[in-house]
Amino acid sequence: MKLALSIGLTLVGLSAMAQPLAIASLQEPVSVEPIDSMAPAAADGAEVKYVNYLAFDTSLIPCSDLYDYSWDSLHLDQPKVQPGDTSVAVTLSLVESECSYHHPCNGPITSNFGWRRYRMHKGIDIDLHTGDSVYAAFDGVVRIAKYNYGGFGHYIVIRHYNGLETLYGHLSKRIAVPNQTIKAGEVIGLGGNTGRSTGSHLHFEVLYRGCQINPNKIISFTEHSLKIDSVDLDITDFKYTAKYASGAPNPNGMLYYRIRSGDSLWRIGKRYGTSVDRLCRLNGISRNTTLRIGRRLRVR
Secondary structure (H helix, E strand, O other): OOOHHHHHHHHHHHHHHHHHHHHHHHHOOOOOOOOOOOOOOOOOOOOOOOOOOOOHHHHHHHOOOOOOOOOOOOOOOOOOOOOOOOOHHHEOOOOOOOEEOOOOOOOOOEEEEEOOOOOOOOOOOEEEOOOOOEEEEOOOOEEEEEEEEEOEEEEEEEEOOOOEEEEEEEEHOOOOOOEEOOOOOOEEEEEEOOOOOOEEEEEEEEEEEEEEEEEEHHHEEEOOOOOOOOEEEEEHHHHHOOOHHOOOOOOOOOOOEEEEOOOHHHHHHHHHHHHHHHHHHHHHOOOOOOOOOOOEEEOO
């Protein structure tokens, strides 16, 4: 009886002690950070900043207005240039006082941008040895750092303050982590032969709004420097992508637009020179239909 009473008092005492501890732990601020189980730790001395997804802290996201405030750490082509969207025309200043350029690696080109047999090669392959350093081309923030089976292998995507994004594929090791701020010339990974690759090289892409552009337009891969300080992009720069991502009308003459945040039938009609009534007829909707973000809307 005494033993049972002693045990009971002990349990009550422990419960009483645990209660304030539990309350205190709930009152402590909770830090929420994205976790990539395959991402290595940041390099020594690298300053790591994280986007607060709960508050959607856009202050750390480069050129958030150009990307409709999208920050997707899983999908390369989000947001994407839409068919016939002539509003994509933009002039980007590539180099400013706070945003210089550094060549990703100094090897020769082994495969250029363009058609390769029956498929489009949307980047440039640069020769290197496994373990060679790979550098960030411009200042920016890491959007994606993960492994892609059967494709890029270990790869990193950085969104830059000049509005472009760059991709670095087939790495043997990722050093930069998602949401890390990066300086041009900072080592972000080591070259390798991971993913769909037949030899050690760096697959390097330049993108704007989820679509690849020809890196030769802005970069000299023999001089390892920029050709120009600013670039004009329009719908013709995306003709290399798939039919519905190319910005070109469909062969049958129909034209589609993907709805974005803040769009209305009136605004879309004004952009494409058509009326709200015609948009309703083409899509079988009414003026009061709710426009869902991401839905494709026929405009011609």
